[in-house]
Amino acid sequence: MALRQIKHYKKDSILRKHSKPVEKIDDRIHILLDDMAETMYHADGIGLAAPQVGVLKRIIVIDIGDGLIELINPTIIFEEGEQFEAEGCLSVPGLAGRVKRPSHVIVEGLDRHGEEVEIEGFGLLARALCHEIDHLDGILFIDKASINYEEE
Numbered sequence: 001m002a003l004r005q006i007k008h009y010k011k012d013s014i015l016r017k018h019s020k021p022v023e024k025i026d027d028r029i030h031i032l033l034d035d036m037a038e039t040m041y042h043a044d045g046i047g048l049a050a051p052q053v054g055v056l057k058r059i060i061v062i063d064i065g066d067g068l069i070e071l072i073n074p075t076i077i078f079e080e081g082e083q084f085e086a087e088g089c090l091s092v093p094g095l096a097g098r099v100k101r102p103s104h105v106i107v108e109g110l111d112r113h114g115e116e117v118e119i120e121g122f123g124l125l126a127r128a129l130c131h132e133i134d135h136l137d138g139i140l141f142i143d144k145a146s147i148n149y150e151e152e
């Protein structure tokens with residue numbers, strides 16, 4: 001496993017691009033998943049999307065403290081409710097802002113073995129899933145945040 005460099009929203013336009021679906025889950029994808037998790041944990045993050053490490057593939061990793069979730073080609077298939085909580089992003093250091101998100105989502109995707117999985121998230125997990133999936137379409141939380149303030 002290896003740490004990858006986290007792209008910065010002011011320097012790296014790749015964060016604004018659309019990611020492509022993964023068509024074949026091979027060793028390269030497994031290495032990418034491993035590296036993304038290591039990079040996320042090293043940076044004390046709770047989520048990371050592949051474009052944040054410069055790879056335009058629809059892959060996210062999340063760990064809100066309940067164990068690692070890896071999702072390939074994730075899609076939100078259900079959402080309800082509303083929450084309005086502060087978010088940050090490893091690609092947007094020093095800024096945080098409150099973003100309106102659904103309070104409950106169900107996301108469908110593939111695990112590292114290519115098996116279909118469904119992840120149900122409430123609260124923080126719902127927020128993390130929405131935030132990371134937004135990255136796959138070039139969307140950053142600062143696009144949606146109604147208040148920005150310096151975290152540090």
Ligand code: CO
Nearest residue numbers: 088089090091
């Ligand atoms: Co982010």
